[in-house]
Amino acid sequence: MLLTMIPLVILIALVAGISGLWSNPDPAPVGSIDETLALEYDATVVDFPIRIPDAPSEWQPNSGQRVELEEDGGGTVTWIGYVTDDNLYLRYSQSGISAERLVEYHYGDASNIIGSETVDGTTWTLYRAGNNEPIWLADLDDVRIAMTGSATEAQFTTMAEAVMAAEPLD
Structure with a gap:
């Protein structure tokens, strides 16, 4: 019985190889949005300055x-996601809610500060998200x-x- 299975396994492997199951297809093209248009519109409907x-x-x-938040007093978060030149992802968000709530929005724990970075004179507090990705947060008084x-x-x-080079929209 085992000897009759060997040709069957070889045949299945051959068919799978020919049909492309083991091929490495090209990744689908990245979708695109007009982030300037989206953020310009958001600036007309939110109560914090948009950059x-x-x-x-x-x-x-x-x-x-x-996103309109409903719990803990509401608030709005607006974000844009970017695929970088080496196919990594970075989400940039801004909001008038507290720093703690914005960290939690990104699945982080606001008590889990892992460090800080100062970029062009602005201090960014670093947190760790639940998926182990970093969260960088800057509190600019009127917007996080x-x-x-x-x-x-x-x-x-x-x-x-x-972000820091961008002037807030009026």
């Missing part, structure tokens, strides 16, 4: 959302800015520089 950072041109803005994702530390720094 539109000049992200590197190689980064693809692929997602975004404005957060970043999270699989991006490298250098890419977080690049975005932090772009």
Whole structure:
């Protein structure tokens, strides 16, 4: 009985190989959004100043959302997600809610501070999200800015520089 199974296993492996089950297809193209248009609109409906950072041109803005929070007094978070030039992800968010609530929005624990980074004179507090990704947060008094994702530390720094260089929209 075992000898009759060997040709069957070889035949299945051959068919699977020919049909492409073991091939490595090209990844699908990254979706795209107009982050400037989205954030300009958000600036007309939220009660905190919006910044539109000049992200590197190689980064693809692929997602975004404005979320109305219902618990703990409400509030709004607006965010844009970018796929970096090396196919990593960075989400940039801004909100008028407290720093603690914004960290929790990104699945972090506000008591789990893992460090800080100072970029262009602004201190970013670093937290660890539940999925082990970093959360960088800057409290700019009238708005809290957060970043999270699989991006490298250098890419977080690049975005932090772009955020601080961006003037708040009126």
